[in-house]
Amino acid sequence: MASLGQLSLALLLFTPTAFAAVAKPPTPAGQDYAPRFVYKSKRQATADLTRPPQSPPVFNDTVDSLKMDAPGLCNQTKAVLDKLAASVSPLNATFANTYGPILEDEHDVLTKMYIQQFYASVSADSALRDASSEAASIQSNCALESGTRDDIFKLVESVYNSLNTTQGINGTIDAQDRYLVDKDYKGYLRNGLALEGSQREQFKAARSRITTLQLQFDQNYSGDTSVIWLSPAELEGLPEDHINSLAKGTGENEGKVALTFKAPDVTPALALVKNPDVRRRIYIARDTRVLQNVPLMKEAIVKRDEAARMLGYEHHAALNLENKMAHDVATVQPFLEGLRDRLYDRGQEEIAGMNELKKKDHEARNLTYDGNFYYWDRDYYNNIIVETEYAVDQVKVSEYFPLDRTITAMLQIFESLFSMHFVQLSTADLAALSPSGNAEEMTWHEDVIAFAVWEGDNSGFVGYLYMDLYPRDGKYSHFAEFTLQPGFQKSDGKSRHYPVAALVCNFPKPQGSNPALMTHDDVVTFFHELGHGIHELSGRTKWARLSGTSTARDFVEAPSQMLENWMWTNLTLSQLSSHYKTNESMPTELMDALISTKHVMEGLLTLRQIAFGLFDMKIHTPASHEEAEALDMSLEYSRSMRNTTGLKGPEDQGEPENWSSGEATFGHLMGGYDAGYYGYLWSQVYSTDMFYTAFKTDPMNPATGNKYRHMVLEKGGSQDEFQTLEEFLGRPPNSEAFYKELGLE
Numbered sequence: 222m223a224s225l226g227q228l229s230l231a232l233l234l235f236t237p238t239a240f241a242a243v244a245k246p247p248t249p250a251g252q253d254y255a256p257r258f259v260y261k262s263k264r265q266a267t268a269d270l271t272r273p274p275q276s277p278p279v280f281n282d283t284v285d286s287l288k289m290d291a292p293g294l295c296n297q298t299k300a301v302l303d304k305l306a307a308s309v310s311p312l313n314a315t316f317a318n319t320y321g322p323i324l325e326d327e328h329d330v331l332t333k334m335y336i337q338q339f340y341a342s343v344s345a346d347s348a349l350r351d352a353s354s355e356a357a358s359i360q361s362n363c364a365l366e367s368g369t370r371d372d373i374f375k376l377v378e379s380v381y382n383s384l385n386t387t388q389g390i391n392g393t394i395d396a397q398d399r400y401l402v403d404k405d406y407k408g409y410l411r412n413g414l415a416l417e418g419s420q421r422e423q424f425k426a427a428r429s430r431i432t433t434l435q436l437q438f439d440q441n442y443s444g445d446t447s448v449i450w451l452s453p454a455e456l457e458g459l460p461e462d463h464i465n466s467l468a469k470g471t472g473e474n475e476g477k478v479a480l481t482f483k484a485p486d487v488t489p490a491l492a493l494v495k496n497p498d499v500r501r502r503i504y505i506a507r508d509t510r511v512l513q514n515v516p517l518m519k520e521a522i523v524k525r526d527e528a529a530r531m532l533g534y535e536h537h538a539a540l541n542l543e544n545k546m547a548h549d550v551a552t553v554q555p556f557l558e559g560l561r562d563r564l565y566d567r568g569q570e571e572i573a574g575m576n577e578l579k580k581k582d583h584e585a586r587n588l589t590y591d592g593n594f595y596y597w598d599r600d601y602y603n604n605i606i607v608e609t610e611y612a613v614d615q616v617k618v619s620e621y622f623p624l625d626r627t628i629t630a631m632l633q634i635f636e637s638l639f640s641m642h643f644v645q646l647s648t649a650d651l652a653a654l655s656p657s658g659n660a661e662e663m664t665w666h667e668d669v670i671a672f673a674v675w676e677g678d679n680s681g682f683v684g685y686l687y688m689d690l691y692p693r694d695g696k697y698s699h700f701a702e703f704t705l706q707p708g709f710q711k712s713d714g715k716s717r718h719y720p721v722a723a724l725v726c727n728f729p730k731p732q733g734s735n736p737a738l739m740t741h742d743d744v745v746t747f748f749h750e751l752g753h754g755i756h757e758l759s760g761r762t763k764w765a766r767l768s769g770t771s772t773a774r775d776f777v778e779a780p781s782q783m784l785e786n787w788m789w790t791n792l793t794l795s796q797l798s799s800h801y802k803t804n805e806s807m808p809t810e811l812m813d814a815l816i817s818t819k820h821v822m823e824g825l826l827t828l829r830q831i832a833f834g835l836f837d838m839k840i841h842t843p844a845s846h847e848e849a850e851a852l853d854m855s856l857e858y859s860r861s862m863r864n865t866t867g868l869k870g871p872e873d874q875g876e877p878e879n880w881s882s883g884e885a886t887f888g889h890l891m892g893g894y895d896a897g898y899y900g901y902l903w904s905q906v907y908s909t910d911m912f913y914t915a916f917k918t919d920p921m922n923p924a925t926g927n928k929y930r931h932m933v934l935e936k937g938g939s940q941d942e943f944q945t946l947e948e949f950l951g952r953p954p955n956s957e958a959f960y961k962e963l964g965l966e
């Protein structure tokens with residue numbers, strides 16, 4: 222159970238192209254489009270594939286039901302563990318008699334718990350969102366409670382110890398079970414089971430407080446409705462229909478519109494708004510919001526440090542890295558710093574190039590030029606460089622990516638590469654699958670699209686996939702894949718529980734008869750998230766806690782990062798693109814130009830990720846607890862960004878050095894990626910190695926795709942990730958391809 226509290230629902234998005242040029246596509250008129258996405262697979266149905274062998278989940282929870290069910294699951298687990306402790310003693314504990322009941326209960330709990338917690342991110346009903354957050358809080362405390370029981374720990378310890386005696390009572394245990402026990406036992410140690418008496422109580426209190434802080438942080442962040450009021454004139458540069466789509470002000474904001482800090486607004490604004498002072502105001506406002514989260518993050522850092530020291534670790538990073546591929550700070554710190562040192566000059570060259578352009582531009586427009594190149598200049602001039610030097614008009618590019626057709630083509634790529642078959646479930650199908658006959662309760666919102674996923678030859682069911690494509694109030698505001706039910710082998714030892722995954726996205730919604738168009742950035746992002754979904758669906762482990770995306774945190778992004786490469790090849794782009802008016806594929810010149818931008822500003826882009834990683838390591842490796850208490854998080858954040866990227870900020874204009882409170886919206890570090898942000902770059906090493914070795918010359922080879930699906934995706938976290946890589950690559954992984962891709966041989 223120890224790992225249950227560490228299981229996390231969502232894979233947060235990392236967009237490597239986050240500041241590549243992004244323009245909101247125009248909303249063309251004059252053609253009729255289906256109001257809802259309709260998918261047509263190229264595969265043939267050989268039977269009725271809309272009635273899978275496992276019913277899909279029902280999303281009919283209410284505030285009242287969650288109030289009952291969340292503690293109910295907790296009580297169920299408690300009863301199972303009580304019975305286990307009463308019937309098995311450390312003297313006769315075996316894998317079967319100890320883990321059997323634990324894992325059976327865990328499987329039952331996980332098929333319900335993730336969904337109970339999911340509403341917090343997607344429900345349109347704020348009361349249900351709150352109840353769902355409350356359920357998560359109850360369950361997190363419950364997992365902590367279960368994972369810190371001495372009586373169960375003694376049984377686990379006994380099983381763990383007997384694993385090392387080959388002739389012992391566990392002599393026949395297989396590799397996956399052995400791996401699970403090893404992870405589980407170490408998880409108990411990290412949960413403080415070696416602590417006694419008041420120390421144990423203090424440790425538990427610290428951990429419980431951290432959970433509360435995380436939930437508050439997430440609630441504040443997802444509930445943030447702050448906007449910046451600007452006049453249409455101030456937003457000059459942003460397409461007119463985008464400005465028109467923004468909420469209009471009244472009273473003191475009469476004549477102004479509200480720009481939100483959600484990606485579909487703020488990203489194009491920073492790339493397109495001409496007035497540098499307005500961009501500056503937008504940038505600063507974005508980085509100084511949700512201020513109530515600043516003290517929450519600070520307290521979490523202090524509490525984490527306290528908890529880690531109680532367990533005898535040097536700091537939180539030492540504790541948290543123990544079960545990662547990288548293992549320790551002595552590996553991570555030189556990895557980040559070495560990469561920074563090798564890339565810093567490239568970043569400065571990129572800044573110098575853009576700054577030259579800025580100088581000319583400011584002179585031509587009669588604007589003051591102070592010689593500095595600021596954070597809020599980056600996306601704007603990067604966009605101009607991409608449009609002029611690379612002749613890539615991102616608006617034109619987006620015309621080739623109407624949402625429905627693009628997603629269709631992506632699913633078809635997955636179908637042929639990984640031998641799958643996606644069958645969209647209509648409203649009538651959902652009604653037929655619903656226990657009450659009501660299709661509505663088979664999704665959490667009317668916008669949601671559901672798929673039954675089958676093997677490519679329809680020989681077996683794979684699982685369910687949902688897509689929730691458009692933004693709405695209160696919904697999680699980025700792109701992420703959520704596991705709703707993990708896959709596992711049922712206790713009969715033969716049949717499987719099939720996994721269920723959801724993609725939560727925020728594409729601009731189609732307006733009337735106009736199609737939604739995706740930027741290339743969106744295309745890459747969606748393929749990445751779909752990759753996580755496929756990873757989840759491909760899971761074929763015995764145990765849910767090792768299934769699909771339940772790998773080491775610093776490996777989990779590798780499969781999706783590898784798939785991003787597909788969105789940068791002529792072959793796939795010509796399959797994927799289809800002009801919204803003419804259905805034509807993207808012309809070769811435009812495609813080549815687009816592909817040539819893959820590495821534009823990559824120095825600066827990677828330095829930004831390194832800055833996040835170094836900030837994360839800095840706050841999680843204080844030399845003493847006093848140092849943790851004295852940390853000025855905002856100062857460290859601002860410093861890390863400025864010193865690593867070389868971009869200038871408000872601190873160069875006389876503002877205090879700790880001007881930014883970017884940490885207040887840095888959800889990664891509050892849960893899941895703490896002392897783990899480096900993992901995005903770390904897993905890039907392995908994703909690039911896999912791509913170069915297996916796919917680069919022939920990315921659509923189904924035999925390779927199938928081998929990858931079964932040797933990598935299917936394994937999930939059921940064995941050491943280095944082993945998985947070595948088996949797939951046929952040799953130990955290395956960083957040659959990674960540096961080659963960055964041009965740093």
Ligand SMILES: [Zn+2]
Nearest residue numbers: 233234235781
């Ligand atoms: Zn991801």
